Amino acid sequence: MVLRGRSAAMSAAMPALRRAARHGQSGMVVVTGEAGIGKTAVLDAIGAQATGMGFRTGVGKADEIGRISPGAPVLLALRSGPRPLLDAEALAELDHLSNHPLVLVDRVGARLERVASVAPVLVVVDDVQWADQLSRLALRVLPDRLAGNPVVWAFATRDPSDELTTTPSAVPVETIALGPLTDADVAAIARDRLGHPASPATARMLEGVGGNPFLVTQILDGPEHDGEPPASFVRAVEAALDALPDRTVVLLAAVLGRPFAIDEAQRVLPSVTAADVNHAVAAGLLTGDGHRLSFRHDLVRETVYAGLSEAVRRDLHRRCARYLLASGHDALAAAPHARAAATPGDEESAAILCEAAHQAVPVLPATAGDLVVEAFELVRPAQGSWESTGERCVEVLHRVQRCADAVRIADAVLARVRDAETYARVQVVAAQALWQIGRPAESVARIDDALAAPDVSPALRARLTAARALALTRKEPAWKARVAAEPALRDARSVDDHDATMLALRAMGELGRNSGHHAESLAYFRELRAVSGTSYLAEEIIELQLLDRYADAGALLDAAHQDDRGGIEATLPSMTAARMWQDFNLGRLDDAEAGARTLLTIGREIGDHVHELDAVLVLGAVALLRGNLAEAAGRLAPADDDGHVEDSVRLPGLRLMEGWLAASDGRAHDARSILRPLLYGARDSRADWPWWPGWMRVFVRVGRATGDARFTGEAVAIAAEGAARNPGVASFEGVSLALRGLAHKDLRLLTAANRVLDRSPRPMLRGNAAEDRGRMLLAYGRRDEGIAELDRAWAIYHGIGARSAVVGVQQVMRRAGARRAKWETDGARPQQGWAALTDAEVKVAELISAGHTNKAAARLLNLSPNTVSTHLRSIFTKLDVQSRVQLTNAVHELRPES
Numbered sequence: 035m036v037l038r039g040r041s042a043a044m045s046a047a048m049p050a051l052r053r054a055a056r057h058g059q060s061g062m063v064v065v066t067g068e069a070g071i072g073k074t075a076v077l078d079a080i081g082a083q084a085t086g087m088g089f090r091t092g093v094g095k096a097d098e099i100g101r102i103s104p105g106a107p108v109l110l111a112l113r114s115g116p117r118p119l120l121d122a123e124a125l126a127e128l129d130h131l132s133n134h135p136l137v138l139v140d141r142v143g144a145r146l147e148r149v150a151s152v153a154p155v156l157v158v159v160d161d162v163q164w165a166d167q168l169s170r171l172a173l174r175v176l177p178d179r180l181a182g183n184p185v186v187w188a189f190a191t192r193d194p195s196d197e198l199t200t201t202p203s204a205v206p207v208e209t210i211a212l213g214p215l216t217d218a219d220v221a222a223i224a225r226d227r228l229g230h231p232a233s234p235a236t237a238r239m240l241e242g243v244g245g246n247p248f249l250v251t252q253i254l255d256g257p258e259h260d261g262e263p264p265a266s267f268v269r270a271v272e273a274a275l276d277a278l279p280d281r282t283v284v285l286l287a288a289v290l291g292r293p294f295a296i297d298e299a300q301r302v303l304p305s306v307t308a309a310d311v312n313h314a315v316a317a318g319l320l321t322g323d324g325h326r327l328s329f330r331h332d333l334v335r336e337t338v339y340a341g342l343s344e345a346v347r348r349d350l351h352r353r354c355a356r357y358l359l360a361s362g363h364d365a366l367a368a369a370p371h372a373r374a375a376a377t378p379g380d381e382e383s384a385a386i387l388c389e390a391a392h393q394a395v396p397v398l399p400a401t402a403g404d405l406v407v408e409a410f411e412l413v414r415p416a417q418g419s420w421e422s423t424g425e426r427c428v429e430v431l432h433r434v435q436r437c438a439d440a441v442r443i444a445d446a447v448l449a450r451v452r453d454a455e456t457y458a459r460v461q462v463v464a465a466q467a468l469w470q471i472g473r474p475a476e477s478v479a480r481i482d483d484a485l486a487a488p489d490v491s492p493a494l495r496a497r498l499t500a501a502r503a504l505a506l507t508r509k510e511p512a513w514k515a516r517v518a519a520e521p522a523l524r525d526a527r528s529v530d531d532h533d534a535t536m537l538a539l540r541a542m543g544e545l546g547r548n549s550g551h552h553a554e555s556l557a558y559f560r561e562l563r564a565v566s567g568t569s570y571l572a573e574e575i576i577e578l579q580l581l582d583r584y585a586d587a588g589a590l591l592d593a594a595h596q597d598d599r600g601g602i603e604a605t606l607p608s609m610t611a612a613r614m615w616q617d618f619n620l621g622r623l624d625d626a627e628a629g630a631r632t633l634l635t636i637g638r639e640i641g642d643h644v645h646e647l648d649a650v651l652v653l654g655a656v657a658l659l660r661g662n663l664a665e666a667a668g669r670l671a672p673a674d675d676d677g678h679v680e681d682s683v684r685l686p687g688l689r690l691m692e693g694w695l696a697a698s699d700g701r702a703h704d705a706r707s708i709l710r711p712l713l714y715g716a717r718d719s720r721a722d723w724p725w726w727p728g729w730m731r732v733f734v735r736v737g738r739a740t741g742d743a744r745f746t747g748e749a750v751a752i753a754a755e756g757a758a759r760n761p762g763v764a765s766f767e768g769v770s771l772a773l774r775g776l777a778h779k780d781l782r783l784l785t786a787a788n789r790v791l792d793r794s795p796r797p798m799l800r801g802n803a804a805e806d807r808g809r810m811l812l813a814y815g816r817r818d819e820g821i822a823e824l825d826r827a828w829a830i831y832h833g834i835g836a837r838s839a840v841v842g843v844q845q846v847m848r849r850a851g852a853r854r855a856k857w858e859t860d861g862a863r864p865q866q867g868w869a870a871l872t873d874a875e876v877k878v879a880e881l882i883s884a885g886h887t888n889k890a891a892a893r894l895l896n897l898s899p900n901t902v903s904t905h906l907r908s909i910f911t912k913l914d915v916q917s918r919v920q921l922t923n924a925v926h927e928l929r930p931e932s
């Protein structure tokens with residue numbers, strides 16, 4: 035809606051406040067409009083109204099100058115006002131988490147949830163068009179994560195298409211577009227302010243401001259002119275500046291870009307006096323709020339700033355940067371000023387930007403990359419800091435995964451560097467970047483070039499050798515790459531170089547996984563965890579899963595969520611992925627789907643496209659197991675066109691899923707065409723998929739359906755190799771026996787496979803073996819035994835919700851003349867109502883309706899708060915509720931007595 039006037043805007047915002055106060059529902063109010071149109075006044079009015087209704091309110095504001103400062107508008111909103119939303123203890127905890135954005139968002143969400151359990155909450159953020167990356171992440175994620183709590187979010191933005199306020203959300207959104215005043219409105223305001231109709235000269239000036247309320251009031255509240263008034267608002271601001279005895283404090287205020295205290299201004303510019311401040315306030319340029327000063331409106335600041343000469347602007351920004359660093363602020367706080375002050379050859383600004391980039395890596399990776407490139411481009415090759423700045427630039431770009439840029443800058447540095455040590459250090463980082471973007475051959479060539487230099491220290495030589503071993507994990511088959519990796523690890527340990535040891539351990543762990551030697555891989559990843567000091571390592575957990583040690587893997591996952599000291603690692607996407615695979619392999623498809631949806635959200639939020647792809651594959655697999663082929667195809671299609679992930683990482687998983695989809699759709703020959711390159715390249719694969727139990731059964735089914743004995747035999751042989759490399763692991767040994775039995779129609783082998791797989795924790799593998807044995811018993815004429823075995827397979831499939839397999843078994847049994855009454859009740863889960871909830875959703879619904887917060891429910895269920903939020907959004911949709919109060923009522927009304 036387009037509204038004119040604060041009262042009309044307030045009327046539009048009131049429903050959201052009432053729903054939160056009376057019914058405990060969440061909501062969002064977005065106020066849009068041009069600068070000066072009255073957005074801030076509307077937010078102020080909403081805040082005042084909410085406070086009168088008993089809301090706990092926090093107000094923050096983004097600003098253009100300080101947009102690099104991570105999370106500032108959100109943290110300001112949390113600590114503002116006489117009754118801050120978060121107490122001093124909570125804020126102190128958050129101050130230490132700016133380098134861990136996912137943890138910070140989780141903790142803020144948990145704290146707000148706790149406050150909202152006592153009183154409704156209003157969070158106001160003005161000028162979100164200037165919000166920094168961390169603030170945007172928090173403001174994009176938290177409304178959905180706190181859906182159902184009485185939390186109202188009020189944002190103001192000049193950009194009505196800002197994705198922060200237009201992205202689909204689980205929270206109801208009221209959008210208020212403020213439009214210009216009509217001519218009649220302007221005339222009425224002029225009459226009220228002046229006590230009489232505006233003079234012709236003033237009326238002409240008012241006609242030129244386009245109905246902008248701020249400009250209208252500035253013209254009317256300014257001094258009356260006998261002659262022709264200023265032609266524009268800019269001239270009015272310039273006139274006010276010209277009237278000041280000393281304008282320095284106003285110019286400094288424009289450069290600082292935020293509220294400030296007089297003593298702070300004096301530390302930046304000692305010439306500033308209290309009289310100067312008083313003159314600026316009297317002229318209407320600045321206003322006081324307690325002991326802090328700011329501009330009356332952003333338009334005034336922007337006008338003053340635009341009028342600064344380049345020399346004055348750079349000088350003031352440089353002084354601000356120096357002041358911030360001298361007063362204990364970090365380089366990120368000083369970076370906006372250093373960036374604005376910088377000139378070619380400016381080593382001081384470059385050093386600040388470089389340090390700010392280093393600090394920004396964990397929380398603002400995109401900003402970190404931009405800052406470090408700017409720093410490198412400032413310094414001239416003839417200057418003493420050029421080489422060190424370039425080296426640091428390469429390091430930061432690699433860490434934020436701008437690998438192509440890292441290689442480009444590395445080449446520029448390497449072309450001029452003279453000493454072998456610097457050359458080797460840069461090449462190590464460049465080689466890792468090349469490995470990540472799928473250019474392992476070039477990575478090896480660069481390392482070999484650096485190793486040829488005679489003056490490289492033993493520590494750096496070990497680091498180069500270890501990086502070479504890591505590069506070979508994607509260049510050579512595992513058996514061949516191992517020849518280089520084993521001595522690289524010995525060398526790294528002998529020289530006791532931390533970086534070399536971590537690179538070599540990573541290489542050995544990758545090789546063990548890629549070759550299917552999972553016990554060996556587990557040992558290396560465990561050592562890597564110890565060396566790196568990480569509390570929990572997802573690679574270790576996944577190797578435990580592949581070794582059928584799901585209880586141990588589950589204990590580590592649970593500990594990661596329960597142990598506050600490991601809280602940071604527990605929120606990493608890799609840990610969410612490990613939990614997702616745990617649930618999927620154990621047949622907990624509902625939980626796996628929720629985990630995948632959570633991982634998909636996190637991946638998109640932080641740009642982790644590798645884990646986003648992992649989530650897509652699991653969502654596709656769950657859809658296939660449930661028989662939803664169209665949904666599976668819809669999941670895979672966008673990922674096939676995604677250029678974010680290198681083909682060498684992206685395509686194997688996608689092709690496997692596409693082959694499985696074709697086989698499930700009855701297109702066996704298409705499936706064989708898709709899967710053939712993967713199968714015959716499996717032994718020399720640079721990926722680990724051949725050594726995950728379960729895949730080879732898909733290949734054997736396709737081979738048998740197409741009558742391709744060679745294809746079938748190759749799949750059986752690879753399964754046998756997997757079992758040989760993992761002795762004593764029931765999933766590998768049982769699958770190998772089952773596939774041999776299928777290929778050779780050997781009932782004895784299938785029977786032995788069932789006995790072995792009874793020890794496997796993976797229900798889908800047990801169900802597959804029972805189904806295959808049941809089918810073969812029927813083929814041998816042993817009907818009763820076959821039906822009994824198929825009944826067992828049906829029960830396993832039904833228990834995990836693998837509807838596609840359930841339907842397949844029922845068809846076989848019907849053809850054999852068997853019928854079961856329980857089949858009639860085996861319909862798909864309804865879409866709405868209590869029966870639509872999964873088991874995990876029922877647990878979450880009961881805990882939340884009993885008054886638990888998301889974080890408390892997550893602890894009780896050994897889940898992450900993110901996953902509880904994912905469950906809660908699904909529950910709200912299925913039960914058609916919008917708040918926790920409504921959920922509590924629905925649980926009492928709908929839950930069966932049992």
